[in-house]
Amino acid sequence: xxxxxxxxxxxxxxxxxxxGAVLERAILDAALEQLGTVGWNGLTMEGVAxxxxxxxxxxxxxWPSKEDLVADALQAGLPRLDAAPDRGSVRSDLIVLCTQARxxxxxxxxxxxxxxxxxxxxAQAERFHAVIVEGVVEPTIKLLxxxxxxxxxxxEVRPDGVNGYVLDAIPAMMMYRSxxxxxxxxxxxxxxxxxxxxxxxxxxxxx
Amino acid sequence: xxxxxxxxxxxxxxxxxxxGAVLERAILDAALEQLGTVGWNGLTMEGVAxxxxxxxxxxxxxWPSKEDLVADALQAGLPRLDAAPDRGSVRSDLIVLCTQARxxxxxxxxxxxxxxxxxxxxAQAERFHAVIVEGVVEPTIKLLxxxxxxxxxxxEVRPDGVNGYVLDAIPAMMMYRSxxxxxxxxxxxxxxxxxxxxxxxxxxxxx
Numbered sequence: 001x002x003x004x005x006x007x008x009x010x011x012x013x014x015x016x017x018x019x020g021a022v023l024e025r026a027i028l029d030a031a032l033e034q035l036g037t038v039g040w041n042g043l044t045m046e047g048v049a050x051x052x053x054x055x056x057x058x059x060x061x062x063w064p065s066k067e068d069l070v071a072d073a074l075q076a077g078l079p080r081l082d083a084a085p086d087r088g089s090v091r092s093d094l095i096v097l098c099t100q101a102r103x104x105x106x107x108x109x110x111x112x113x114x115x116x117x118x119x120x121x122x123a124q125a126e127r128f129h130a131v132i133v134e135g136v137v138e139p140t141i142k143l144l145x146x147x148x149x150x151x152x153x154x155x156e157v158r159p160d161g162v163n164g165y166v167l168d169a170i171p172a173m174m175m176y177r178s179x180x181x182x183x184x185x186x187x188x189x190x191x192x193x194x195x196x197x198x199x200x201x202x203x204x205x206x207x
Numbered sequence: 208x209x210x211x212x213x214x215x216x217x218x219x220x221x222x223x224x225x226x227g228a229v230l231e232r233a234i235l236d237a238a239l240e241q242l243g244t245v246g247w248n249g250l251t252m253e254g255v256a257x258x259x260x261x262x263x264x265x266x267x268x269x270w271p272s273k274e275d276l277v278a279d280a281l282q283a284g285l286p287r288l289d290a291a292p293d294r295g296s297v298r299s300d301l302i303v304l305c306t307q308a309r310x311x312x313x314x315x316x317x318x319x320x321x322x323x324x325x326x327x328x329x330a331q332a333e334r335f336h337a338v339i340v341e342g343v344v345e346p347t348i349k350l351l352x353x354x355x356x357x358x359x360x361x362x363e364v365r366p367d368g369v370n371g372y373v374l375d376a377i378p379a380m381m382m383y384r385s386x387x388x389x390x391x392x393x394x395x396x397x398x399x400x401x402x403x404x405x406x407x408x409x410x411x412x413x414x
Contacts, residue, residue, distance in 0.1 A: 122325065133387065158407070165404040168383060169376065175386075176379035180340065197372040200365070201408045 018054075026052040027059055031073035035112040040119040043070065067124055070116065075131050077109030081139035090151035090202060094194045097147060098170060101140045102185040105178070110136070141167050151202065158204045166201060173197065225261075233259040234266055238280035242319040247326040250277065274331055277323065281338050284316030288346035297358035297409060301401045304354060305377060308347045309392040312385070317343070348374050358409065365411045373408060380404065 018026060030051030034043045045066060049056045063069035081104060085096035104110055113132055117125045144167050151157035173193060177183035225233060237258030241250045252273060256263045270276035288311060292303035311317055320339055324332045351374050358364035380400060384390035 118329070137387070163403045165380065165400050168380060169404065172379040172383035173372065173375060176375060176382055179382075180344070193372050196370045197376065197408070200368075200412070201404070203412065205407070205410065206413045 023052070023054060023058065024062060025076075027054065027062065027069070028073040028076050031069050032077050032109060032112060035070065035073070035116065036108060040070070040116045045069070067120075067127065071127060071131055074109045074113050074116070074128065075135050077107070077112075078131075078135045079104045079107055081136065081143060084143045084146035084150070086150070090147060090154075090156050091194055091199055093147040093150070094144075094170075094198055095190055097140065097143055098174070098185075098190045098194065099187065101136060101170075101174065102190060104136045105174070106184065137171050140171060144170060148202065155204070157202045161202045169197065169201065230259070230261060230265065231269060232283075234261065234269070234276070235280040235283050238276050239284050239316060239319060242277065242280070242323065243315060247277070247323045252276070274327075274334065278334060278338055281316045281320050281323070281335065282342050284314070284319075285338075285342045286311045286314055288343070288350060291350045291353035291357070293357070297354060297361075297363050298401055298406055300354040300357070301351075301377075301405055302397055304347065304350055305381070305392075305397045305401065306394065308343060308377075308381065309397065311343045312381070313391065344378050347378060351377060355409065362411070364409045368409045376404065376408065 027048060030048045031043070033051055034047050038047070043066060045059050045063075046056055048069065049059045052059070059069065063072065079100070081100055085093045085100075087093050087096060113128055117128050120128065145162060148157055148162050148166070152159055152161055170193070174185060177189075178185070183189060234255060237255045238250070240258055241254050245254070250273060252266050252270075253263055255276065256266045259266075266276065270279065286307070288307055292300045292307075294300050294303060320335055324335050327335065352369060355364055355369050355373070359366055359368060377400070381392060384396075385392070390396060
């Protein structure tokens with residue numbers, strides 16, 4: 001993108017009278033851009049201001065620290081997971097849902113989140129960890145519950161098929177294999193997991 | 208235990224003519240003891256030698272670096288997971304196996320391993336991570352396979368009940384909930400996971 005923003009900013013500021021949400025969005029985008037190029041340790045409030053073609057004060061007015069800014073930028077950049085798929089079968093719905101979760105994990109903010117967690121100190125890591133939980137894990141579990149309940153209504157899933165262990169199985173498996181086997185969760189991997197783990201786990205007993 | 212070992216060592220050395228495996232065991236125990244008291248950053252080869260009431264040369268002769276010594280001490284200290292339980296039902300066998308894996312995770316070397324991974328740098332962390340994989344994860348999966356195959360022979364488990372996703376389900380869930388919910392995997396948690404996740408996953412379809 002525009003890597004000359006730092007030096008070019010003063011000349012352009014006059015023509016960029018952005019306020020409120022528009023300016024905020026530009027700052028958050030610039031923060032993500034910086035994370036991708038210079039990482040957590042290299043990112044500065046000055047650099048972000050320059051990238052967003054605004055002044056440092058405009059950044060500090062909204063975010064008192066680099067940590068606050070980065071947490072918001074990552075959260076805002078993650079793909080939304082807010083509507084349960086409804087393709088007519090629990091198998092198809094689970095595949096769509098896992099694909100969305102995988103796409104969030106491997107989105108630009110998803111990658112940035114994981115590298116930030118490696119770079120920053122323990123207390124900061126806790127905070128960014130919460131961004132993953134609130135931005136990806138919890139929404140995925142909420143939608144999983146809807147998809148499985150929908151399957152129970154259709155008689156496709158055993159009546160006692162929703163419990164905490166069943167709901168955690170997909171996030172647990174995705175996290176475990178990403179970490180332990182560096183799995184990138186291809187479409188094929190997702191389909192295999194649904195067919196070999198979730199379908200047998202959910203189907204009616206004796207059905 | 209003997210925290211005065213450092214100053215007392217020279218006087219006692221003469222009466223402690225240990226060699227080979229006995230001396231090695233004393234050094235590895237002293238390394239674990241040091242990890243528990245001063246952590247990875249505080250541990251020194253001198254401190255370990257003092258704790259084992261031997262000389263620094265005896266330590267360096269066997270382990271060229273602190274990293275090598277600590278990796279061996281952790282590996283040697285983990286409880287062995289080498290015999291598959293055989294209690295007559297897949298449910299009981301899985302409970303025994305998970306309990307053993309939990310006890311290894313929460314053993315003194317298991318705790319030390321996790322805190323070392325937090326303290327040390329990235330390349331070292333990879334190495335200690337491998338100690339967890341080789342010392343706990345892989346042995347658990349090997350025994351899980353035996354337990355499930357045994358269940359298939361008895362007709363308790365569906366014939367296609369062994370695959371990579373099924374075998375990874377328990378380690379994935381144990382790692383995920385330890386990390387995400389700080390679960391300590393009480394006996395009750397283990398029993399619930401087996402009853403709500405593994406039994407429905409493994410039982411014969413229509414059986």
